[in-house]
Amino acid sequence: MDMLLTVNDLAYSYHSLSGETQVLDGISFSIQQGEFVAIVGPSGCGKSTLLSLICRLLTPDSGEILLEEGKKVGYMLQKDHLLDWRTTEKNVALGMEINHQLTEQTYLQIDYMLNNYGLVGFRKARPDELSGGMRQRAALIRTLLLEPDLLLLDEPFSALDYQTRLSVSDDIWKILQKENKTALLITHDISEAISMADRILVFSRRPAAIKKEIPVILTCPNGRTPFHARSAPEFKEYFNLVWKELNDDE
Amino acid sequence: MNRSQKEFLAQYRRRRRIVNVWRCLLLLLFVGAWEGSTMTGLLDPFIFSSPSRILSSFISMLKDRSILYHMGITLSETFISFFLVILIGILLAIVLWWNSTLAKILEPYLVVLNSLPKTALAPVFIVWLGNNMKTILVAAVSVAVFGTTITLYSSFQSMDEDKIKLIRTLGGSKKDILWKLILPGNIPAIISVMKVNIGLTLVGVIIGEFLAAKAGLGYLIVYGSQVFKLDFVLLSIVILCFISTALYLLISLLEKICTRHYQ
Numbered sequence A: 001m002d003m004l005l006t007v008n009d010l011a012y013s014y015h016s017l018s019g020e021t022q023v024l025d026g027i028s029f030s031i032q033q034g035e036f037v038a039i040v041g042p043s044g045c046g047k048s049t050l051l052s053l054i055c056r057l058l059t060p061d062s063g064e065i066l067l068e069e070g071k072k073v074g075y076m077l078q079k080d081h082l083l084d085w086r087t088t089e090k091n092v093a094l095g096m097e098i099n100h101q102l103t104e105q106t107y108l109q110i111d112y113m114l115n116n117y118g119l120v121g122f123r124k125a126r127p128d129e130l131s132g133g134m135r136q137r138a139a140l141i142r143t144l145l146l147e148p149d150l151l152l153l154d155e156p157f158s159a160l161d162y163q164t165r166l167s168v169s170d171d172i173w174k175i176l177q178k179e180n181k182t183a184l185l186i187t188h189d190i191s192e193a194i195s196m197a198d199r200i201l202v203f204s205r206r207p208a209a210i211k212k213e214i215p216v217i218l219t220c221p222n223g224r225t226p227f228h229a230r231s232a233p234e235f236k237e238y239f240n241l242v243w244k245e246l247n248d249d250e
Numbered sequence B: 001m002n003r004s005q006k007e008f009l010a011q012y013r014r015r016r017r018i019v020n021v022w023r024c025l026l027l028l029l030f031v032g033a034w035e036g037s038t039m040t041g042l043l044d045p046f047i048f049s050s051p052s053r054i055l056s057s058f059i060s061m062l063k064d065r066s067i068l069y070h071m072g073i074t075l076s077e078t079f080i081s082f083f084l085v086i087l088i089g090i091l092l093a094i095v096l097w098w099n100s101t102l103a104k105i106l107e108p109y110l111v112v113l114n115s116l117p118k119t120a121l122a123p124v125f126i127v128w129l130g131n132n133m134k135t136i137l138v139a140a141v142s143v144a145v146f147g148t149t150i151t152l153y154s155s156f157q158s159m160d161e162d163k164i165k166l167i168r169t170l171g172g173s174k175k176d177i178l179w180k181l182i183l184p185g186n187i188p189a190i191i192s193v194m195k196v197n198i199g200l201t202l203v204g205v206i207i208g209e210f211l212a213a214k215a216g217l218g219y220l221i222v223y224g225s226q227v228f229k230l231d232f233v234l235l236s237i238v239i240l241c242f243i244s245t246a247l248y249l250l251i252s253l254l255e256k257i258c259t260r261h262y263q
């Protein structure tokens, strides 16, 4: 099987004057093209560090991260980090601006995206005029415009209130499905992980290792979306399974 | 609008009127007392001048345009040193932000230079640079530039780490972080530094003119006190009041325009 991403025996430590913090220890997994993988684990165990390593913002101490030739990685942070002084349009264009890709053509593309994802009326609006869900969608468009093959999502919904979170995760899942993206989602919300992912990796406490790998197979007669997934008969079983893994301290 | 809201508004207006009336009264009282006591001989107008004498010397100096000349000199020195301070301050802050080792090395020097009373340096500048405008500008710049650099550098440093991470995940370099994030994100900080500096550079210019000038309001003050023309001295001080207020309002206006979109 051709893997989009393969992580082999990865280890990483932070260093400071007060000592060394070993964060990741022997992490190995891989992701196929088109798959949606979720990672759950205790807070502070090293999940964000793993994403920074995959994104090449950090260099591993040992082990390797193999990305399929010519594929690109996109990263979506916990908060939207839209810049106050830019309009929605300019915020969304930030990535392309940095990569010197802005042309007439790309403005059409930006227009198309804003239109598709319900932001076209807010093209000239400032971030503080957008709702939480709109801001998160704008952040997603900013990432998607760079056409990443693998999308890293670092608790992208945790700053939203529960109601918004359900609808935005549904929205974003559909967008990713439509664009046929591969995604690696970090979350501390077990239901969110089960409802969105094809496979869940449960991380142990720091230094993080993969404790358990759980493929998620749900029966959804009306087609699988995060929303429908929540009412699948197997949902509760998966929930208990993940819960047990997370709280089992051996 | 219901009654209690109306009452609230009426009370608010009443209060504002009282404040305004008393502000004007206080000024009138002060000017009147000054004029009255010099007229009745309670104060010696030769030493204390008087509002009417100030006004008449203003008019006569307006006629021969000499007051405009002095004001122009002081204002242009202030503007030049103000822009130099802002420019040098921003550039130095960028250099320090770019190279954190250099920042660490220079830190104690900046702190010392910032806390040193710069008036102490003015005589040295005269010896080094001569009795001319260069000395005045250098004196004015030295008063404000170190504080500006320190303030801006620490403001640059306090940029949200996650926003920096965002630029890097989008493929940005350090240069992109500077241009897309640090500089635009610090426009409010730069303007608030300007607000402080417009007053500081005026102080620096006046100090400079006390020591090394042939024109300007600071020169006029020193000259007036030496030849016992107190009308000149007080006229200059009154004009300085107006100038510093006007400059402050100018920056406040700039602030309103530029920081609309910042939280």
Ligand SMILES: Nc1ncnc2c1ncn2[C@@H]1O[C@H](COP(=O)(O)OP(=O)(O)O)[C@@H](O)[C@H]1O
Binding pocket: A014, A015, A016, A021, A023, A042, A043, A044, A045, A046, A047, A048, A049, A050, A206
């Ligand atoms: N820059 C850093 N320097 C030192 N320690 C860090 C740094 N960043 C994170 N850590 C530590 O590494 C651990 C893992 O952090 P992180 O990957 O952010 O965890 P998670 O995303 O799983 O909550 C935490 O205990 C955190 O305190």
Ligand SMILES: [Mg+2]
Binding pocket: A047, A048, A049, A154
């Ligand atoms: Mg994290």
